[in-house]
């Protein structure tokens with residue numbers, strides 16, 4: 001062990017008042033060390049939490065939040081009138097089924113926020129079929145009304161976005177004018193890469209960009225076929241939470257500085273993990289892992305942490321990133337393989353041909369992750385992301401969830417867009433940036449897309465749609481079967 005610390009510390013670390021505990025703006029003096037006093041120092045004015053993406057994860061979080069003492073007001077943001085109307089006609093309650101017991105929570109508000117279709121970084125309207133996409137110009141974005149009929153224009157201070165990764169941009173487009181620089185957006189998606197897209201396309205100006213948080217979920221949920229507002233909590237997990245540093249505070253690819261884990265004797269210099277033999281001049285200066293929390297971030301974190309069913313815990317940005325990457329590695333193997341095999345998660349076990357396949361994938365994934373500049377000075381990254389250890393992780397999750405249908409297989413079977421671009425696709429993209437060619441992962445991306453296209457074709461082609469009640473011998477066939485002449 002060596003005493004090592006980069007002399008070129010970032011401005012955040014250099015300013016003592018901006019520690020993890022600092023809040024924006026003037027704060028009342030801390031009269032006591034009581035935690036409640038500390039949190040009361042700058043109360044959050046708006047306790048309302050908006051939840052976008054009312055699928056399994058969104059419903060689970062919304063249900064949990066309304067179950068705590070002094071529950072916050074929760075607004076569900078629906079993306080389709082059909083589902084909102086269904087909600088309005090229902091008892092307006094969410095049900096969570098755990099081990100056969102149903103728990104019902106109510107008191108929700110509901111709003112519509114219609115996803116804006118985007119094409120090449122621009123909003124092009126609401127219905128992709130009605131647009132000439134090749135002629136989509138920048139005008140279409142400027143001319144697009146900010147709020148559509150029925151949509152609210154009230155500011156949103158705390159938003160949890162649970163939409164699937166490919167729909168995050170469309171969904172956020174619908175509320176971007178309601179988010180401001182002090183809002184907090186908590187991202188809860190599988191895969192990686194949505195936040196970078198949101199920065200580029202929705203909030204390109206760091207000065208007006210909201211603050212972000214990230215949630216890595218390992219709870220297993222599924223829906224119930226006959227009730228859109230009932231979710232089954234099938235597997236107990238955790239939600240790891242943390243803030244995503246704002247660009248104002250940290251360069252996106254700056255390595256994180258190792259954190260002092262041990263201080264043998266008070267008063268003696270801290271012991272740092274083994275340093276790199278010398279700092280790589282190609283990387284930006286290491287950034288601190290201590291970032292200040294804004295009042296809205298702090299409020300959202302605190303509320304989620306006091307919601308027992310979520311089993312939420314908070315982590316520093318580099319720890320959270322590593323958890324996200326571990327989950328990504330597991331998803332990179334189980335999700336595409338179960339799609340290609342059209343089989344449950346356990347199918348990747350006890351099959352040596354598949355073990356060889358997953359080892360090829362993991363060797364690329366491990367190399368990309370271990371080469372990420374962000375993790376360069378974090379101790380034990382090589383061991384944590386060693387291909388052998390990742391294989392144990394994959395096998396462990398496949399065993400635990402052996403009877404489950406992976407989320408990607410479920411998407412392909414029902415003709416929905418998959419998250420493959422944010423899973424294996426992210427590995428391919430980061431690999432390219434680092435000069436590493438990930439051919440196996442690239443092939444997985446293409447095979448999954450190919451399989452999804454095939455399923456869509458098979459389910460649409462030549463299948464007559466029967467409308468209404470048939471009398472004997474009578475068959476009504478709807479016009480315009482995909483890929484065919486009109487019948």
Ligand SMILES: CC(C)(CO)[C@@H](O)C(=O)[O-]
Pocket residue numbers: 190330331334335345397401404405406407408
């Ligand atoms: C781990 C996993 C593959 C288990 O089903 C899950 O993350 C999923 O379905 O995406």
